[in-house]
Amino acid sequence: MSGSLLLLASLVLLIAAYALYGRWVAKKFGVDDTLLTPAHRLRDDVDYVPARAPVLLGHHFASIAGAAPIIGPVSAAVFGWVPVLLWLILGGIFFGAMHDFAALFVSVRNDGRSIGEVIKKHVGSRGSILFLLFTWFTLALVIAAFAIIVAKTFATVPAAASSSLMFIALAIVFGVALNRFKMSLAPASVVGVTLLLIMVWLGQVFPVSIAESTWIYILLVYIYVASVAPVWLLLQPRDYLNSFLLYILLAAGFIGMLFYNPTIVAPAFTSFKAESLGYLFPMLFVTVACGAISGFHSLVASGTTAKQLDRESDAQPVAFGGMLIETFLAILALLTAAMLSSESYVADLAAKGPVGVFSNGMAQAINAIPGLKFDPAVLVSFVSLVVSAFALTSLDTATRLGRFAFQELAEFMPEKPRAICRNKHVATMLAILPGAILMFTGQWKAIWPLFGSANQLLASIALLSITVWYFHSFHKKPLFIIVPMVTMFLVTCCALINVIIDNLGKQGYLMAGLSAILLLLATVLAWEAAGILRQGHPEASAR
Numbered sequence: 001m002s003g004s005l006l007l008l009a010s011l012v013l014l015i016a017a018y019a020l021y022g023r024w025v026a027k028k029f030g031v032d033d034t035l036l037t038p039a040h041r042l043r044d045d046v047d048y049v050p051a052r053a054p055v056l057l058g059h060h061f062a063s064i065a066g067a068a069p070i071i072g073p074v075s076a077a078v079f080g081w082v083p084v085l086l087w088l089i090l091g092g093i094f095f096g097a098m099h100d101f102a103a104l105f106v107s108v109r110n111d112g113r114s115i116g117e118v119i120k121k122h123v124g125s126r127g128s129i130l131f132l133l134f135t136w137f138t139l140a141l142v143i144a145a146f147a148i149i150v151a152k153t154f155a156t157v158p159a160a161a162s163s164s165l166m167f168i169a170l171a172i173v174f175g176v177a178l179n180r181f182k183m184s185l186a187p188a189s190v191v192g193v194t195l196l197l198i199m200v201w202l203g204q205v206f207p208v209s210i211a212e213s214t215w216i217y218i219l220l221v222y223i224y225v226a227s228v229a230p231v232w233l234l235l236q237p238r239d240y241l242n243s244f245l246l247y248i249l250l251a252a253g254f255i256g257m258l259f260y261n262p263t264i265v266a267p268a269f270t271s272f273k274a275e276s277l278g279y280l281f282p283m284l285f286v287t288v289a290c291g292a293i294s295g296f297h298s299l300v301a302s303g304t305t306a307k308q309l310d311r312e313s314d315a316q317p318v319a320f321g322g323m324l325i326e327t328f329l330a331i332l333a334l335l336t337a338a339m340l341s342s343e344s345y346v347a348d349l350a351a352k353g354p355v356g357v358f359s360n361g362m363a364q365a366i367n368a369i370p371g372l373k374f375d376p377a378v379l380v381s382f383v384s385l386v387v388s389a390f391a392l393t394s395l396d397t398a399t400r401l402g403r404f405a406f407q408e409l410a411e412f413m414p415e416k417p418r419a420i421c422r423n424k425h426v427a428t429m430l431a432i433l434p435g436a437i438l439m440f441t442g443q444w445k446a447i448w449p450l451f452g453s454a455n456q457l458l459a460s461i462a463l464l465s466i467t468v469w470y471f472h473s474f475h476k477k478p479l480f481i482i483v484p485m486v487t488m489f490l491v492t493c494c495a496l497i498n499v500i501i502d503n504l505g506k507q508g509y510l511m512a513g514l515s516a517i518l519l520l521l522a523t524v525l526a527w528e529a530a531g532i533l534r535q536g537h538p539e540a541s542a543r
Helices: 003-029 053-065 068-079 081-108 115-122 125-156 158-179 185-205 212-228 235-260 280-291 295-303 312-338 342-366 376-412 415-421 424-441 443-447 450-474 479-505 509-534
Strands: none
Touching: 003 081, 003 235, 003 312, 053 235, 053 295, 053 312, 053 376, 068 081, 068 280, 068 312, 068 342, 081 115, 081 280, 081 295, 081 312, 081 450, 081 479, 115 125, 115 295, 115 376, 115 450, 125 158, 125 212, 125 295, 125 376, 125 424, 125 450, 125 509, 158 185, 158 235, 158 376, 185 235, 185 376, 212 376, 212 424, 235 312, 235 342, 235 376, 280 312, 280 450, 280 479, 295 376, 295 450, 312 342, 342 376, 376 415, 376 424, 415 424, 450 479, 450 509, 479 509
């Protein structure tokens, strides 16, 4: 089968979904541009800052993308490319894009507060505390894992390290130019992207070689500063500029694949059980993760993005559109695996990992563009740099979200500790501390396999809170939200049960215990929310 034809067909489907289903979902939620968003009503120029739609899309997309939409589909291709592609398209449109839009919109209608605050208001305080604790723990995993991934990348690819450091300096200058000197976005973007590309080249010329352990300390300081600094100064402009790297990679990869036109030689379907991952159900869905739906996206949407939304109609291009762009990236990543034979795929995956498979495939495609001819090693290095840049973006966003989660948890504390814990510096340190402990003790490696299941559980809980909010707001039970919610809940529960059984057999009591806690959390929250929905009227019982 032609890889180019598959890619074009997927793109047409995603564009049609954005125009048709995206507009339908926005109408169902009652988008109204006459209402002031929290970015305007609560503006403080630190967290609440209105951003133009292209800038906010850059921040949002850079934060949610990371390396997951590349690693997930390439790893899941062990089941065959057809089940992965079907889940990416169906899940990305009807599950992920709707989930991201809904999480953003509901947060905007609740003063830019997190999903945990929505649960508190519409389900109860018990559910909110459990959700915020779960969120805080999940973000600690993200901080630990992504910090080590970035540190390893910087230590092994010094060019990526030096370019990333220059990106940070450029982002600060860019943020000041836009927000203090009121420079027009278009010329600022042209200059910024040009300098960004020059810095990619400079990174190759002036690599920074530092030990991995030292990079970890540097990254801990960086994410602390990124969390407490005004969002317009670093996070927003860096994510916006970094998004152009991925846009360039997406465009070059797409055009390159059209000219390269690889033949899909991988099997359409292998078996219902893969030795490396387990059974297709539920492990396919948990492994693909962010390319189709991701709970982490709800934290980004309701954590930082909702506080910057200029008008409600921007939610469709930013959240719904941002998710579909990520799905397209995931399909592109899948194609780099599908164009390999079974033997080559297994060998490359073992030797180079999912990012290596993606980097090599993209390098071959880009070099197929007429008039372009780069050293393959340079292209592979560039693709790896882009992936590491987005891992760093997810890292600093996760830290800021961890701060928000802990500040909301502080609302349930007595008066004196509440005042201390709501301080942004204290909350940031307490968000970083669990991740730092996991990094330095090595425990994050034991817990990391749980992240895929925890991420999907988070998505089902977010959809649960959105369902109750929608019921209270419109007096209707929305099937277009309930079906994805129930599906992800069942998938996650099955995956966690598998993890519990598997680890009990291996005496992996830590992972089995954590899986059981997550399963219990999901069940309790689902039971409480279902009780409200069963009441038949939009009034939550007092708790």
